[in-house]
Amino acid sequence: MNDKNVNPEVTSSEDLSEDSILQSSPHNGGENFVPDKGANRTSDNSFTGSAPDGSGKIVDQGTPLEASENRGVESKRLSMNPNPHPHKKKRSWMPYLLVVLALITVILVSLAAISFHFGVGGDLGSSEKVAVIYIQGTILTGNVPAGLGYATSEEISENIRRAAADDGVRAIVLRINSPGGSPAAAQEIVEEIKKVQAKGIPVVVSMGDLAASAAYYISAPTDYIIANPSTNTGSIGVIWIFQNMSASYQEAGVNYYVAKSGEMKDMGSTWRGLTDEEKEYADSVVMESYENFITDVSEGRNMPRSEVKELADGRIYTGTKAKELGLVDDFGNLYDAIDKAAQLGGIAGEPRVEYMNKASISKLLLGSDSGGSNETAEQFVSYFEESPYGKILA
Numbered sequence: 542m543n544d545k546n547v548n549p550e551v552t553s554s555e556d557l558s559e560d561s562i563l564q565s566s567p568h569n570g571g572e573n574f575v576p577d578k579g580a581n582r583t584s585d586n587s588f589t590g591s592a593p594d595g596s597g598k599i600v601d602q603g604t605p606l607e608a609s610e611n612r613g614v615e616s617k618r619l620s621m622n623p624n625p626h627p628h629k630k631k632r633s634w635m636p637y638l639l640v641v642l643a644l645i646t647v648i649l650v651s652l653a654a655i656s657f658h659f660g661v662g663g664d665l666g667s668s669e670k671v672a673v674i675y676i677q678g679t680i681l682t683g684n685v686p687a688g689l690g691y692a693t694s695e696e697i698s699e700n701i702r703r704a705a706a707d708d709g710v711r712a713i714v715l716r717i718n719s720p721g722g723s724p725a726a727a728q729e730i731v732e733e734i735k736k737v738q739a740k741g742i743p744v745v746v747s748m749g750d751l752a753a754s755a756a757y758y759i760s761a762p763t764d765y766i767i768a769n770p771s772t773n774t775g776s777i778g779v780i781w782i783f784q785n786m787s788a789s790y791q792e793a794g795v796n797y798y799v800a801k802s803g804e805m806k807d808m809g810s811t812w813r814g815l816t817d818e819e820k821e822y823a824d825s826v827v828m829e830s831y832e833n834f835i836t837d838v839s840e841g842r843n844m845p846r847s848e849v850k851e852l853a854d855g856r857i858y859t860g861t862k863a864k865e866l867g868l869v870d871d872f873g874n875l876y877d878a879i880d881k882a883a884q885l886g887g888i889a890g891e892p893r894v895e896y897m898n899k900a901s902i903s904k905l906l907l908g909s910d911s912g913g914s915n916e917t918a919e920q921f922v923s924y925f926e927e928s929p930y931g932k933i934l935a
Contacts, residue, residue: 668708668709668893669709669711669886669888669892669893670707670893670894670895671710671711671879671882671883671886671888671892671893671894671895672700672712672896672897673713673714673875673879673894673895673897673899674697674701674704674714674715674897674898675716675718675896675898675899676692676697676715676717676718676719676756677690677718677719678690678691678692678719679691679692679719679720679721679722680692680693680719680721680722680723680726680727680730680756680759681693681694681722681723682695682723682725682726682729683695684696692719692722694723694725694726694727694729694730695729697730697733698729698730698732698733700897700898701713701730701734701736701737703897704742704897705737709893710742710895711742711883711886711887711892712743712744712882712883712885712886712888712892713737713742713743713744713745713882714744714745714746714747714875714878714879714882715746715747715759715763716749716875717747717749717752717759717760718749718751718752719751719752719753719755719756720751720753720754720756721753721754721757721758721934721935722755722756722934722935723755723933723935724755724758724779724830724834724933724934724935726755727755727756727758727935728758730759731759731762731837734759734762734763735762738762743764743765743885743886744763744764744882745763745764745765745766745767745878745881745885746759746760746763746765746767746878747873747875747878747879748760748766748767748769748772748774748860749769749772750772750773751772751774752768752772752773752774753773753774753776754777754778754935755934755935757776757777757838757868758777758838760774760841761837761838761841762837762840763841764885765870765871765878765881765885766869766870766871767869767870767871767872767873767874767877767878767881768864768869769860769872769873769874770860770861770872771859771860771861772859772869773857773858773859774857774858774860774863774868775852775856775857775858775868776855776856777835777838777853777854777855778834778854778855778935779827779828779831779933779935780827780933780934780935781826781827781933781934782933782934783809783814784811785811785813785814785815786811786812787813787814790812795812797812799812804816804818805818805819805822808822808823826933827933831853834853835850835853838853842867844867852866860872879892879894
């Protein structure tokens, strides 16, 4: 057979076999591209064949080999990624909402605490108030932080002045728990009480466990005194205390040489006792302070001086006995005193109460036994507790 007469179909078949090998090679992503029957390769590596509609027309249905290979690789990549378009996770708004709610709660609690501190309650629209001022501990002059067991005339006087400067305050209540203290401190507080009374602001005392000596000195000039039947009060009088430690110094071998300009310059010092002249002078000083005390009680309670002197021998009275003697007016607690103050101040209905110096957390911590607070208190009051001239108390 002549080679020229080789059947062209055989040639096409061989070509197709060769193409089939190329299509199944690893470079095409493992996918075979098989052309339709009757398709022929053209010079640009595409195939031509009959149209699928059977019209017999020859149309170009070929695809470049490289494109088919790329399509195969893309198909493989897509098959390996089940989620080709991942969605971003949405952020939850719940934590933000919780933070906002927590802040709102803190603000509301703070406002409630502030309102309670200033005595806001009852009729919030009312501007008529009763101011409550606490006097707790030994009374003395000076600047001692509150909460250390001392009530200073400076702090008490300042709170009385603040209350009087408030146009809404119609009356003042002094809540007293004190054994007394310095006559001078009591006199400073009494002067402030008289000033607010001159402005038409009544002052009522509420006695707690103890309101004796200088504490009663403060109470006497007020408009009304309320105590409990078991309250300890009275102790009207003045005392001057001296301490003689000369025997202890001699036993310890401690000697003093004192250079002084006058015989009484070291009066009351611990290294010696009082001379007869000094004792007589001390008695005169005590009686002078005592007479002032009697005067304030007599005027404040509207009692004759002679009658007050009969009661003023320094003894303590119970609330029950004090009421019988005319030293207090009635029995009741703090809230009874507030009601009485509101009545005297002309307040109709439930009054607003403003606590001027009520104990706070910081004051309680400062006045506790921890943190060396006792040493701090001693430092503040050493001038009073360790006076070289003895201690005068009322």
